[in-house]
Amino acid sequence: MKRLSMALALTALLAGCSSAPSLHYYSLDADGTPQAAPVTHPQHQLVLRPVQISDQLDNVSLVYQLEGKELLFTEYQRWAGSLDGQLNQLTLNGLSARLPGWVVRQDGARQGPVLTISVQRFQGRFDGRAVLSGRWRLLAEDGRVLQDNPFHMERVLPADGYGTLVGELSIGWQLLLDQIAIELRKG
Numbered sequence: 001m002k003r004l005s006m007a008l009a010l011t012a013l014l015a016g017c018s019s020a021p022s023l024h025y026y027s028l029d030a031d032g033t034p035q036a037a038p039v040t041h042p043q044h045q046l047v048l049r050p051v052q053i054s055d056q057l058d059n060v061s062l063v064y065q066l067e068g069k070e071l072l073f074t075e076y077q078r079w080a081g082s083l084d085g086q087l088n089q090l091t092l093n094g095l096s097a098r099l100p101g102w103v104v105r106q107d108g109a110r111q112g113p114v115l116t117i118s119v120q121r122f123q124g125r126f127d128g129r130a131v132l133s134g135r136w137r138l139l140a141e142d143g144r145v146l147q148d149n150p151f152h153m154e155r156v157l158p159a160d161g162y163g164t165l166v167g168e169l170s171i172g173w174q175l176l177l178d179q180i181a182i183e184l185r186k187g
Contacts, residue, residue, distance in 0.1 A: 025080035026062065026166040028090055028173065043101040045112030046184065051087040052118040058084070062162060063123035065131070071123075077162045083122065090173055091117065098181035113146060113187075114139040115180070122169055130155045130168035136180055138187070147183060151176055 057063060061073040079086065088106070095115075096104045103112075119134040131154050138147040153175065155168040 021076050024077050024162065026077065026162065027080040028086045028166065028170045044099070044103070046095065046099070046102055046104045047112055047114045048088075048092055048095065048104055048106045049114060049116045050106070051084050051091060052116070053084045053087070053122070054118075054120050057119060057122055062165070064165075065121075065123055065125045067126050074162070087117075087119065087122075087173065090170075091177065094174060094177040095181060095184075098177060099184060102184075111141070113141065115184075117180075124157070124162075124165040125154075128157045130157060130165055130172060132169060132172040132176065136176075138184070146187065149183070151179070 056071060059073055060078045061075065062077045062079065064072040064074060066072055092104060092106055096102070115136065115138055117134065117136045119132070121131045121133040123131055125131050131152075133150070133152040135148065135150045137145060137149070140146050153172045155172050157164050157168055
């Protein structure tokens with residue numbers, strides 16, 4: 001990851017010399033996620049609450065953790081749309097595809113269990129890793145906690161660059177959705 005640190009330093013230097021630095025926008029994608037089949041007679045329903053992201057992630061900039069606890073909010077690398085909005089759409093589509101026979105809804109319906117996901121970290125780190133962490137909960141219709149699962153993933157970046165970081169964060173989110181779907185099918 002020393003290359004990324006050097007790249008950041010070089011980017012900062014070039015930004016100081018350049019009269020018009022360019023902005024780069026990144027979006028999460030769901031490449032490889034199967035399409036959900038239409039459900040004619042649903043066996044289960046799941047209410048998906050909006051994904052909650054920590055205040056430090058509620059930003060247009062990508063987040064990169066330097067050594068220690070210092071965070072860098074990138075100036076020219078930004079999310080193409082809100083991060084929570086992208087995660088909401090990926091979650092709805094991803095769980096719908098992974099849970100055949102289920103109807104996954106975000107419209108406030110109170111039929112079926114409720115899934116909440118809160119994200120604490122969704123960022124790059126100085127040692128060349130993409131880090132995702134947070135917690136997901138499954139609540140009964142009456143509000144009882146059925147499952148309460150923290151998650152923490154670190155994915156090694158195969159190459160330098162923010163595009164690679166975003167790609168690994170996207171893969172990590174898809175793996176989280178795999179885990180959630182497995183747990184939901186058990187219950």
